[in-house]
Amino acid sequence: MKISVEKEHIKPLCAEVFRVAESQQKVATNTLVDTLEEQQMLEEMLDRVKPRIPQDCEQYDYLIYTPFRYPPLKHGSRFGKKIHPSIFYGSKNIEAAFAELAYYRFVYYDGMMNAPKKKQKVTQHASFSVDLRAKKGIALNESPFNKHKNKISDPTSYDVSQKIGEEMRDKSVEAFSYYSARAVDEVNIGIFTCKAIKSLVPDALNHWSCITRDKSVTIRCLDDRWSNLSFELDQFLVDGVLPSPAV
Template sequence: MSLWQQCQGEHQIKPLQGMLLRLVESQEQIATLGYVDTLEEQALLETLLDDTKPNYPAHCQNLHYLLKTPFRYPPLKWGSRFGQVHEPGIFYGGGTLNVTLAEAAYYRLLFWDSMSGTAPKAQIQTAHTMFSVPYQTERGIQLQQPPFDTVAAIITDRSHYQATQQLGKAMRSSGIEAFEYPSARDPNSGICIGLFSALALASKQPADLSAWWCEVSQQGVSFKAANQSQIYHFARSLFTEQDQLPQPATA
């Protein structure tokens, strides 16, 4: 019996609204500026690169690029917690600053571990953008609430996504547009948000845009807002099991 059937998912559908945060890497312009000499060449190069990418879904056309980009691509090669590799992309975000950074820290460590051989530097620094956007739908699900809380250990499994990907498939088939779920990475068990459809976005523009810096090393990940002195640090040990960083979406 699937999680959707076990928890009688069709009976748990409800209106859902809130505000989510999302952190994205500010890499595209930085990466291409090194190959051109003028801003005109930069604009041309960005256009050429954009033409090689998948088309945006029709319901995303009027959205700011930060809001429509997550729907443009399918999940990564291993899928995502609620999405299989052949399914459309899901817009993921965090309900609080801490959970958003914790989730991002885990994936920065995955990036660190993906480098073959010895890392080129003791630390790698990257630039990011944080933004917020409201979500609202009549067809939502709260996976942190009963009866789904009885299967929280499966929903937050750190490396096995098979059951949650099937749950995601069932939610999508049932017309769910947005869902909330407990984070598998945040030590405080914060709430994350997933949007299957851009129709669940309550705004066409992101808000509260801010610049952030990230530093990742073998020991952990640190984040700092460009206009603030506070540093948010996530030790590698927060995410490891038996001294190993769990790999996502293994069978």
């Protein structure tokens, strides 16, 4: 059965959207230079060789425009094929956002050719929120789409969701909500365009340390505003296997 997006499904969509981003760039460049001035110069040089910032994103903070700046991965994303512009993905609460992060940390760890000597990988991240005010949105977690939850949020396939994503683009949808494939009954948000985001700078900015091991991911807030979050590998397995992001 084909899941179609019709004009009557399109309506305003407003939400506080949480996103988690890796924050190692400044740490990485700091190890290559001796002063803050040299670090700033190096980062400006690196910025000039990166993809151009989309025109409608130029007034936004880099944490907000970065998801729109880079092309999709080789497998695309849940609602975008590799030929489409990238999508800003987030969640309606911070716990769901970190569930998505934990899944991808497990995927990364699982794909490493050689496990770290300490059998763990430590990364630094920033969490933040934006104020979504989309005039043209779709709630895929509500009727009539919620009855297709298992297909739209299939943990092993993007086939159905990418087709829906293409339909939404064709109808100029700005943002959409959908059930998470990694956190039970949690709701994620996808944003096609910066203009649907009211915030020019991130809100609720927090910094985190993430420790990935073969069977667990532990996330600690460096600002002491949140309790530690922990995720086990088992909660992401499908038939005993960690699914890879793929169509």
